[in-house]
Amino acid sequence: MKRSVSVIAILLLCCLVLTAFAACKQEEVDHLVIYNWADYIFDQDLEEFEAYYEQVTGRKIETTYVTFDTNETMLTRLTRGDTNVDVVCPSEYAIQKLIELDMLLPMHYFDDDNSNEGKQFTSDLSANVDKDLYQHNSGNVEQGILDKVNETFGSIQVLNEESADYGKTRRMTDYFVPYMYGTLGILYNKVEFAEMGIYDEEILNQANWGILFNDDGNGGTLSDKLTGKILMKDSIRDSYAATVFYLKESGKLDDLVSESGKPYSEMSAAELINAVDDGLLEKVKDALSAQKEQLFGYEVDFGKDDLLSDNAVVDLAWSGDAMYAVEESWDDSLNDGEGDYKLGYYVPHTYGNIWFDGWVVPVTRDITHTDAIKLFINYLNRPDVAARNVLEIGYSAAVNADSIKADDRAKAILAEGYSVYAPELWYVEDEDGNSIAQLVDDSGEPLAEEDYDYGSWDEFEMYFFQNGYEDEEGNVVSYDEISDSNWRYPFASAQQHSSDSRSLDSLGVMRDFGDKNHDVVTAWNYARSTGDTGSTLALLGWTALAVAVAVGAVALAIWLKRVFRHKVRLRDGTKD
Amino acid sequence: MKNKPKFKFRLTRRAFAYPYMIFMLLFVVVPLVIILINAFLDDNKQFTFQNFVEFFSDAGGGLTVLGNSLVIGLVTTLICLVIGYPVAYFLAKYHASSRVFVLLFILPMWVNFLIRTLSTKALFMQLNVPLGMGTVLFGMVYNYLPYMILPLHTTLVSIDHSYIEAAEDLGADKMTVFLKTVLPLSLSGIVSGVTMTFIPAISTFAISEILSSSKIFLFGDAINMHFSKTTNSLGVGSVMSLVMLLLVILSNVAVNLTSKDEEVSAL
CATH class of the missing domain: 3.40.190.10 (Periplasmic binding protein-like II)
Structure with missing residues (x-):
């Protein structure tokens, strides 16, 4: 009797599981x-x-x-x-x-x-x-x-x-379908730079990528205080690009001819970062090795924190990370109490790297x-x-700047995100009637102009897409020539900046190293392994010395004790 | 049902060891074999000796790093020994009250070592100590000191006190008792303490990465880089791992040799 009950129970359970499976199958879901x-x-x-x-x-x-x-x-x-x-x-x-x-x-x-x-x-x-x-x-x-x-x-x-x-x-x-893109540049502490006396457009435009090597571009150092305060990215490709640009600017490649027969001095940014040959690799290896004594270290994720906590002053960074770090660095006490960003982002005007991520x-x-x-x-x-x-x-x-500017919903989202005064786009709904951007207060009334960071959408548009403002003659002028943290749309703003000498040609896209990949990895490993090894030898020397001193001291103590005892024994002997 | 199965599983005591043996086979032996195979393969999976040539010719700075790591490992071990021996000695000597002290030394080991190292870095940054060789050494000694003290303590506690009493009865002073009795008897503890400190010290990568912001590059960092940061240098990384393995085997041989010597001398 008991057995039949359990059999029925199992059968019932099986039915349940089967129907559950069937239910799943009926309602097909794509993944x-x-x-x-x-x-x-x-x-x-x-x-x-x-x-x-x-x-x-x-x-x-x-x-x-x-x-x-x-x-x-x-x-x-x-x-x-x-x-x-x-x-x-x-x-x-x-x-x-x-x-x-x-x-x-x-x-x-x-x-x-x-x-x-x-x-x-x-x-x-x-x-x-x-x-x-x-x-x-x-x-x-x-x-x-x-x-x-x-x-x-x-x-x-x-x-x-x-x-x-x-x-x-x-x-x-x-x-592929492009998704996001950005530049490679230098994230730096504006306040520290000002204290060192190098927060100056001319000085930085002279040093360019040399900032990462504490090189002022004229054969001297940028600032002695910069030594030990520079962060490099623990990434082979980015460090390679920055180093090649630096070598080119500082004239270290002037007399050299690449394996393709073209002198390095005649190359564009793209040609330069993609010309991976043995002569260039040797130079990169030496430069990275020598750079070590200027470094605070290499970073993967902690660069922003080290800059915000003043452990380091300069970091090699991608534009999006840099922008995030700059936004985080707002300090109310700066700029005579008016507040300012502590960090800035700088893309050297000579050469640069632009990269794309896309869907495949x-x-x-x-x-x-x-x-x-x-x-x-x-x-x-x-x-x-x-x-x-x-x-x-x-x-x-x-998605290009013009498409965003032409789309009301995109504009509303940006206006809300950046607190732009734009009463004509004050409320936007999606297909299901959910609000996706809302520029109203709790009672549903549009907010007043003084509640916004930006005066008008037009002003914001110039700032956001062209990194500047329009002067009386209709030219686009940069707010800050030194900081590129708002240089989001190089394609939209490169040609229009009259005061800015840079163009899209100065930004090169980096190909895969191909056959040379192994050599680049070896060179990077070599640079990371060597240089600054003097400290290891010194360490060995000091330890040897310390051990020698310690052993000597112990030996001396034992010897002294024996001599002392011997004397006591002698004295005891004379007593007898 | 007439044919009996040829192999019959019998639940003996040995059977309880099978799960672990299978685990070891899958997760220790198989990976080692894969590393061995990889050491002889180039990027296109062809047989080659190039990886060995590349490592031993120091093309990627591998030998230099190994040298640096050995020096740093040696110094760390030496400092640990110099600090750890007296600590273990006195803990063993005042046995009754030492349990609490031993606990004090083990206690930090219960905190994850990454967390300890990160907090050490925060402390150094707060005190404006520049990160570099000094901070890395500190971190190493801090992390590996318990591994030196524990085996030493175990050996020192297990020394039969009658040896020491005998030496004293025969007229040896305190220094002689220590040098001629305690030190030789604790040799096996020293060797295992040194091994337990030296091997992790040369293969670590997290401590040097955190406490020098990756500026001090050790053998562990180099191996880590070959495997995780690049796609096609598994070969050289495998060769480096094999070298590391060789060092581990050598130090184990050294431990075995000293413990054998001790057995002989004990007879």
């Missing part, structure tokens, strides 16, 4: 796995994308966000097949590498004829997608980025011998299942979504 940098998207974007997806396709979707910390980690995991992800957001050189390995699905987000309708991209969407609700956003992407990428990478050859397409060439713009689809994905991927990538290029990501992340979105 999208996003493999991205940590903190590199606005959290709410994912939820809102899920709502948007359901609206356009009528299907539910679940998104999963997986993160990586370096391009190298991401590359290793992708090439070993450790991860099953749908979209990845690597940097441009890692995309080059993935194309060479033939590991990416072509996207064709941009048309060959620049019509920006995305004919192939949209025609591949399945019947689930409501074509009336879908709007192709490739026209919003900054054309300058695509030009830079094509100029630097041109046609990439597939180097994977196992691939059927071995030896064929690919265009990077067919495979690894070839491991099922090609019939790309609706979610495509809708997601396209969704991120909507001006309002981009504006929110810019606010959240600090880097510049690939």
Whole structure:
């Protein structure tokens, strides 16, 4: 009897489990796995994308966000097949590498004829997608980025011998959709610089990348107080770029000719960082090794904290990180009590590095299942979504300035985020009636002008997109020639700055080191291992000395004791 | 059901060790074999000796780093020994009240060492001490001192007191008792203390990274860099790991040799 009861119970349980499975199967849910940098998207974007997806396709979707910390980690995991992800957001050189390995699905987000309708991209969407609700956003992407990428990478050859397409060439713009971009520059403590007497446009423009090497650009040091206060990035590529620029400016490459036969002195920024040859590597190695005695250390994550707590004064930094650090550094006591930012960001005017991160689809994905991927990538290029990501992340979105300026929702989001007085955009709702930007007080009334940091939207627009203001003659003038922390849109502001000598040509995109990768890694290891080793030898010397002294002292003590005892014994002897 | 299974699992006491043995095989032996294989592979997975050539020719500064690490490890061990021996000696001598003191020495080890090191850095920054060789040495000694004291303490406590009494009865003064009786009897403790300090000291990377802002670059940092910061220098990193492994084996051999000597002398 008992047995039959338990059998029935088990049967019942089985039924329950089965029906649960069946219920799961009935309500099919799509999945999208996003493999991205940590903190590199606005959290709410994912939820809102899920709502948007359901609206356009009528299907539910679940998104999963997986993160990586370096391009190298991401590359290793992708090439070993450790991860099953749908979209990845690597940097441009890692995309080059993935194309060479033939590991990416072509996207064709941009048309060959620049019509920006995305004919192939949209025609591949399945019947689930409501074509009336879908709007192709490739026209919003900054054309300058695509030009830079094509100029630097041109046609990439597939180097994977196992691939059927071995030896064929690919265009990077067919495979990726730009997401965010930024520059490489120098984050520094304005207050300390002023105390050292080097917070001066002329001095800094003379030193340029030499700031990281405590070199004033005229053969002297920038300031003795800077020694031991410089932070370098613990990243091979960024440190390499900064060092090559420094070598070029300081004339250390003047008489040298590269392996390609072109003298280094005639090279542009892009040519310079991509000309990786043995002679140059040797120079970089020596410069980095010698730089050690000027350094506070190498940082990966702690650079901002060390600068804010005055442990270090200078740091090699990316623009978004720098902007975040500058915003954090507001100090009310500065500027005679009016308050000012303690930190500043400086992109040397001579040469610089500009980089891009973009979305790609690894070839491991099922090609019939790309609706979610495509809708997601396209969704991120909507001006309002981009504006929110810019606010959240600090880097510049690939969506161009004009598209953002033309979109009311994007403007409202920026106006709210930066407290801009813009009564005409005071309240914005999304499709579901939720408020996404609100410039009203608790009672629903528009706020008064004095409640805002910025006077008007026009003023803010000049500041935000062009890093300056308009003078009476209509020229764009920078607020602060030394600080580039607001230089978010080099593509929008480079040509228009009359007072600024820099142009987009001074910013180079860095390719993958390719065959030279191993040599660069070896050189970097060598630079990190050597230099400043005098202290180790000195340490050995001092320890040897200390041990010798200690042993000598003990020996002396024992000897003295014996001599003393001997004397006592002698005296005892005479007594007898 | 007629055929009996050839292998029958019997629940003997030995069976309880199998899970751990399987664990060891999977997570210690297999990784070591993978490292060994990687040391002989180039970027394209072809057999090569190039990794060894690269390391021993000091192309990436690997040998220099090894030299620096050995020096720093040696100095750390020496300082730990000089500080740790007297501490262990007196803890052992006043045995009754020492349990509390021993606890005091073990107590910091219960705090995660990264947290301890980070707070040490914060202290140094607060006191305006420049980060560098001095701070790294301090951090090393601070972290590894318990590993020196504990084996020394164990050995010193286990010394039979009658040896010392015998030496005293035969007319040895305190210094002679220490030099001729206690010190030789505690030799095995010294060797295991030295090994337990020296090996982690040359392979650490977190202490030097935090307490010198990565400026002092040790062998552990170099191996870490080869594996985590770059995609295609696993080969050289594996060679470096093998060198590290060799050092560990050598020091274990040294420990075994001294303990054997002791057995002989004890007879």
